[in-house]
Amino acid sequence: MQPIQQANENEIATVIVIFAIKNKHLNILLVKRSAEPEDNKWALPGGTWTGEKKLQETATARLQLETGAKDVYLEQLFTISGLNNYNPKSIAVCYFALVNEKDVTLRAEKTWQPKWFNANQINSLAFKNKVVIEKALERIESKLQYSNVAYSLLPNEFTLRELQETYEAIIGKKFDRRNFRKSMISNNIIIQNGKFRKSGAYRPAALYKFISKVPTLF
Amino acid sequence: MQPIQQANENEIATVIVIFAIKNKHLNILLVKRSAEPEDNKWALPGGTWTGEKKLQETATARLQLETGAKDVYLEQLFTISGLNNYNPKSIAVCYFALVNEKDVTLRAEKTWQPKWFNANQINSLAFKNKVVIEKALERIESKLQYSNVAYSLLPNEFTLRELQETYEAIIGKKFDRRNFRKSMISNNIIIQNGKFRKSGAYRPAALYKFISKVPTLF
DNA sequence: CCAAAAGTGTTTGATTTACACCCATGA
DNA sequence: TCATGGGTGTAAATCAAACACTTTTGG
The missing domain is CATH 1.10.10.10 (Winged helix-like DNA-binding domain superfamily/Winged helix DNA-binding domain)
Structure with missing residues (x-):
């Protein structure tokens, strides 16, 4: 999710694709937006980087907030501009994370509903999150073949x-x-x-x- | 090189590791800084992203400006915060590029001296550019093994x-x-x-x- | 004794590595 | 004819893929 700022300022967001296996299927955690723009649409979790911590620590913090999971594998995917149509000066630093679903307790609030979705059945998403998910799927697949990150x-x-x-x-x-x-x-x-x-x-x-x-x- | 802004604002810089083969050795293009901070030190070429173009286009433009090279291979490496010590709210989106040295005409000005350095003999650099170079070296090496980017x-x-x-x-x-x-x-x-x-x-x-x-x- | 998942080796083919001699040319 | 780099093939070793039967358990 990309928070919104003044359209004239640089905005640096982090976005995370959080993977887990549920019922023998690869799932991704999405959250439902409860603000404009793209209100009510599902989106990847994320947050604005404020510069107080290192970039990766912002992603880690967001991951823990959403899932409670610690000591997980987190890797930077890439950075794109133009993910958020509403602010041309925004960029998103995208990560992917692997968590064990049994360690996860989703943060469920009225205005913030996280939910697992089958990774291969995700269609309409806020912003251009689909692009991020596709890259993440490629990366996790190749990563698994020659590393122990499972x-x-x-x-x-x-x-x-x-x-x-x-x-x-x-x-x-x-x-x-x-x-x-x-x-x-x-x-x-x-x-x-x-x-x-x-x-x-x-x-x-x-x-x-x-x-x-x-x-x-x- | 990371231009300097107000320390309280987000700054998004691109940084490029430009590789070429010279005399059978892998070389990297550096430019000499002619402003504080780190005045007079060698640094990787780069520029500030203004949001007018896509992120990658900013890197491409900088590459052409420095080398004149077109149609080269350019790939995003990663994004880091804290590359520039002087602004805690800055991030650098790092790229690496491969150029054919014979196609290159360096932009040489009095205040801006680009120069090729043997990639394995680069020591003191402005900012934390060394980290970027090390990652770039890893990446180019593995990339060469299973792609045609040469x-x-x-x-x-x-x-x-x-x-x-x-x-x-x-x-x-x-x-x-x-x-x-x-x-x-x-x-x-x-x-x-x-x-x-x-x-x-x-x-x-x-x-x-x-x-x-x-x-x-x- | 039956059903269900666990455990186990060998053979084949494909890929990768190691290795040495002849060829074409200009001086 | 010599020195220099260009061109070529085969054998051995390693790695990857295919494949089927026996074991343990609970009901």
């Missing part, structure tokens, strides 16, 4: 199937279970934590954890 | 050796000539243009051109 989408312990379904939701295709396991383990992304989870009339699944929760390429 | 570093026709030396200067290691040729050709990056260049007491080299001068991944 750690911020998953809880502390998880089964291999849960991990694989997370990857599949984002990349949009199925993987071979044996190859997936081999690759995650041989790239030192995950390791068994020794526990198992029983959840039905079948063999319990070993639980895994991420070896590192620092962004790492492989 | 087209903007080279003239219209070139030998395989010239191309390889360009890659070696940037990536910082030597390649096998046979494998390099194979990869460039099988990835449809370059093709012979039918001409040859004689330049000494040895077999003339075939000249190549880029198949496409649109940024393409492979």
